[in-house]
Amino acid sequence: MTAFSADELRHFDRVAQELREAPRGQKGQIVARAAQFLSCSKDRVYRGLKATGWNAQRQRRRDRGASQVSRGEAATVASIMRQSTRDSGKRLLSVDDALEIALANPASGVTTRASADTYTRVMREHGLHPDQVSRPTPHTQMRSEHSNHVHQFDVSVCVLYYLDQGGLAVMDAKRFYKNKPENAAKVVNQRVLRYLITDHYSGAFYLEYFLAAGEDQETLFEFLMHAWPERGHPHDPFHGVPQMMVWDAGSANQSHLIRNLLDQLQVVHWAHTPGQPRSKGQVERTHDLIERGFEGRLSLMKVESLEALNAAAHTWMRHFNATKIHTRTRTTRYGLWQTIRPAQLRLCPPRELCEQLLRTKPEPRKVRSDLTISYAIKGFDSATYSVADLPGVRVGETVIVTVNPYRAPNVFVALEEDGEQIECRPLERDTAGFYLDSPAFGVNYAAKPDTDVDANRKAMDKAAYGVETQQEVDKARSKRQTPFNGEIDPISYLSADTLPAYMARRGTPLDVAKAAPVALAPLKHIDALKHLRSRLGRPLSAEESDRVKARYPDGVPEEQLDDLVSWLADSSRTSSPVALAR
Known part of the structure; x- marks a missing residue:
């Protein structure tokens, strides 16, 4: 608020009185004379007059708020500026340049020649200015219901990298920055990655460093096998498998093996939309806490190995989780995590079983x-x-x-x-x-x-015989009763169909005379004697059997049985035996 001296305020009172009495067209001269007398601007005079209670009572312009620049034209110029903006947020084209380009191209539809300030004002009035459209979209605050309900995971690059001669060194900003990519490329296979997982409910976290050129599923599995099982340290209670995992859509996270492991562990995994790190803002913020709280100490110490780095990190991690007050929960991270109930703490299976779950479908x-x-x-x-x-x-x-x-x-x-x-x-x-x-x-x-198939089978049988119990079905079948009371005829409909008439085909007679005669195999002696005994009605004597065998040494033809029966019957009626001709 502008301050005025007592003398100025008294002078402004006199000027205000003159303005009230001045005829139309002379008020501007009175204000100009006052500004010259006080050696100040007209705006200061008007502010002083307003401080004394004077009101010009000027009528507002009827076209106030209107502009010759349309919303569509302002949107086109704003879009040209936006399309020239880099991913880093640096804007390359100014309003003047974008307006010049739009006016020079009739296809843009921009025809109104107004100042850049006018276009800027219209852009802001309609929410089209690049400063406005580049702001983040409104977001919703998500909550978790208990410890280990939701974990957030992310990987970031540590400020350290491995030295060829051993040990770890801090990445100097003078050597490793965006304009010196070749230096970063030299240590791409020597970078130290920071793997981090946080519990969304309590804020408790676990971190571990790995030497790797980039994210891969083997390293991720190794980290999860360290983060979720109990670690056996009395001052590190955070462990257990979450119900949901929130992370980005990195190749390792979305690999078949890792997704299959989480599916088998009944963990819902959700990858946020690319370019929206706020979706896992807690783990991003924890990365910053680690960089400032722990990695800021690395320049004051000598780290000889990755094991020594992780040992120091875990010491700091346990102290931070146990002592630092979380701004949201107003308590320590480990303290709130300890409120987890037994049903909510899902213990991680043994590593051997998890290795099988990686490939188990x-x-x-x-x-x-x-x-x-x-x-x-x-x-x-x-x-x-x-x-x-x-x-x-x-x-x-x-x-x-x-x-x-x-x-x-x-x-x-x-x-x-x-x-x-x-x-x-x-x-x-x-x-x-x-x-x-x-x-x-x-x-x-x-x-x-009974399975549903058993129930269906029994129901069909009862319906077929019109009975209520399975015993009645069995009884009807034993009596050979016809199913469906014989009302279903499976044959009569066949004769009712009209079948096609077929043309008779000419054939070739079979010459039976030329057919090869069928020779029957002779009966064995034992079989022939059985037939003879049956036809004679008496057993054959030993002499008669010898005569038959002598007459037919290779077996008795079946067509000769009748002759043999007659011959044996005649010979038995004679008083003396008749010798057979050999």
């Missing part, structure tokens, strides 16, 4: 007739699981099996991927190899529950 298994499946998990013996409680399970069809990493060797079983799951535990056996939950003879009996 949901596997199909065929359901056996006793509603069981077999499945083997690395580190455990092959086991049998009952799937009788799975809704919709069917004998002979497949189910999808995945490992429960938190209760192995238990497994999850579903009819299809992303379907309803049930948890199954291995069936235990006794010393004889029988399942412990199987019914025992003479003690109890329990049939397997």
Whole structure:
């Protein structure tokens, strides 16, 4: 607020009185004379007059707020300026340059020749100015419900890099900056990367440094196997697998192995939109805290190895998490994390099982007739699981099996991927190899529950015979009753169909005379004697048998049996034996 002396205020009072009494057209001269007398600007005179309570009572212009520059023209000029802006935010074209380009190109649609200030004013009035459109979009504050509900992960470059002769050195800003890319390229394979994970609820974090040229899935897996299991330090309580992971869309994060591991661990992983680091602003802010709070100390110490760097970082990390007050929670990070409940703290499975989960996919298994499946998990013996409680399970069809990493060797079983799951535990056996939950003879009996296929089969049978129970179905079948009361005729409709008439085809007669005669194999002697005994109605004597064999040494032709019967009958009626001709 402008300050005026007492003498100035008294003079302004007199000038105000003159202005009230002055005729139209002379007020400007009175103000100019006062400005000359006080050796100040007209604006200062008007401010002084306003301080004394004077009001010019000027009528506002009817076209105030209107402009000859349209919104579309201002938008075109603003767009030209925006398109010339670099990713770093540096604007290359000024309003004057953009306006000059727009007026020189009729295709732009800009025809109004006004000053750059006018265009700037119209841009700001309509929210089109590059300063306005480059501001961040409104964002929503997200919250997490408890410790280990959401973890945020990110990787950044440490200020250190490995020296060829051993040890670590700080990256000097004079050597490593944007205008000296060749220096950064020399140590690209010697850079030290900072891997960081934070708990969104409490702010607790775990960091570790790795020597790598860039992010890769092997290093990420190694870091997670250090961050999520218990580390065994009495002053480092932060551990456990989160329910959700928020990170960027880096190649390592989105690799099949890592995504498969998180899926098996039942971790929802969400990659934020590129160019929106605010989505994981907590971990970005923690990077800054580490750079200033820990890495700022590295210039005062000599770091000989990566192990020594991580040891120092973990010492600082535990002290920071345990003592520094978080501005949002008004308590320490470890202190708030300790409020986690047992059901919310999911313990990380052993490393060996996690290595298997990297490559494990949901596997199909065929359901056996006793509603069981077999499945083997690395580190455990092959086991049998009952799937009788799975809704919709069917004998002979497949189910999808995945490992429960938190209760192995238990497994999850579903009819299809992303379907309803049930948890199954291995069936235990006794010393004889029988399942412990199987019914025992003479003690109890329990049939397997009907599957939907069993229910459908029984329902169809009852409907076919028009009965209510399975016993009535069995009784009807035993009496050979016709299903559907014989109302379904499977044949009559066939004769009702009109079949095509076929043209008779000419054939070739078969010459039977030329056909090769069919020779029957002679009967063996024993078979021939049986036929003869049957036809004669009496057993043959030893002499008669010898005569038959002598007459037919290679077997008796079947067509000769009738002659032999007559010959033997005649010879038996004679009183003396007749010798057969040889």
